[in-house]
Amino acid sequence: MSADLVQTITGFDLWHLRLPVTSRRDHGIGAVEGSCEIVVLRLTAEGGAEGWGEASPWSVFTGSPEASFAALHRYIRPHVLGRRVGERAAIMVDAARAVAHCTEAKAALETALLDLAGRIAGVPVWALMGGRCREAIPLSVSLANPDFDADLALLERLRADGIRIVKLKTGFAGHDFDLMRLERLATGYPEFSVRVDYNQGLGPEEALARVRDVAGFAPDFIEQPVAAHHFALMARIRDAIEVPLLADESVFGPEDMARAIAEGICDGVSVKIMKSGGLSRAQSVARMAAAAGLTAYGGDMFEAGLAHLAGAHMIAATPEIGLGCEFYQARYYLSEDILATPFPVMDGAVRVPDGPGLGAIPDPERLARFAIATAGTA
Numbered sequence: 001m002s003a004d005l006v007q008t009i010t011g012f013d014l015w016h017l018r019l020p021v022t023s024r025r026d027h028g029i030g031a032v033e034g035s036c037e038i039v040v041l042r043l044t045a046e047g048g049a050e051g052w053g054e055a056s057p058w059s060v061f062t063g064s065p066e067a068s069f070a071a072l073h074r075y076i077r078p079h080v081l082g083r084r085v086g087e088r089a090a091i092m093v094d095a096a097r098a099v100a101h102c103t104e105a106k107a108a109l110e111t112a113l114l115d116l117a118g119r120i121a122g123v124p125v126w127a128l129m130g131g132r133c134r135e136a137i138p139l140s141v142s143l144a145n146p147d148f149d150a151d152l153a154l155l156e157r158l159r160a161d162g163i164r165i166v167k168l169k170t171g172f173a174g175h176d177f178d179l180m181r182l183e184r185l186a187t188g189y190p191e192f193s194v195r196v197d198y199n200q201g202l203g204p205e206e207a208l209a210r211v212r213d214v215a216g217f218a219p220d221f222i223e224q225p226v227a228a229h230h231f232a233l234m235a236r237i238r239d240a241i242e243v244p245l246l247a248d249e250s251v252f253g254p255e256d257m258a259r260a261i262a263e264g265i266c267d268g269v270s271v272k273i274m275k276s277g278g279l280s281r282a283q284s285v286a287r288m289a290a291a292a293g294l295t296a297y298g299g300d301m302f303e304a305g306l307a308h309l310a311g312a313h314m315i316a317a318t319p320e321i322g323l324g325c326e327f328y329q330a331r332y333y334l335s336e337d338i339l340a341t342p343f344p345v346m347d348g349a350v351r352v353p354d355g356p357g358l359g360a361i362p363d364p365e366r367l368a369r370f371a372i373a374t375a376g377t378a
């Protein structure tokens, strides 16, 4: 352990933020409109260095911002203050025991611990996660606007920006609407790779027939057509189609991945630090998938740039995640991101930062402006 990493953590500050968004977005399990909410954590070491992390919950998927805030403020904070910066693994074990679930809060904690250690040691987070295997991560942008004309306008912007992957959100407004949009993408935008994500939107009575129709368009993959707990139905659909089937809501952490592999429910998995409860556990999910011959995709929640950075550093150090990422919200969905410098996207790919820690910090003015609750060490 570097001598600098023996210094203790003396500050633990939280912001619950409400971030305005540019449009409504519909998914199989629910909609987002007006704003999305995140929790930002700042750790301070005794020498004055700071480390930042973000919890990005969605109430219908992983949990609520109130739960993330309470998990960090009430249950996790006592296991962090006074501990040494270099004790990351031990702190994460204690946090896991202190409060069940609340995976987004644990992702924020591990992100902040890594950012803090990286800034003190003068190395990027990817160096602390095993070293870098890629400098750029192909970016996928999701199409989920119930107003498809608005998504067509977004597609023109994406094309001009060099983005070449889109993920069509399906199963929220009828099968004909989904087939119409797939047809328009195939004929009008052939340069885009298309992926499909149902977000659990189909019932058991209709799922197989509808997924077969969509598979006829030969998308890169079809993601989570049915409810998270319908493992047997996922396995049946997987066996019935040629297109790879991805699990998202069915697989949060390594424990779910083990069951998904044993029951043969998918050809690949969407890996998210907000589901797994941190960057290290996300790497474990990807490695388990790869060992079983499955692919992995870098998914996300409704995140701001801080969580995007954490995911980008994790993927940069995880060769098993080969299907790109979807860290698009900071640039293409939030009215304003929270980072002081723009989240790095160029030529259709996320550029992995080289600076110490995560490589960027939140803008204090925006933290103050978007905060609806705060809690501090004092």
Ligand code: MG
Pocket: 197, 199, 223, 224, 248, 249, 270, 299
């Ligand atoms: Mg998904």
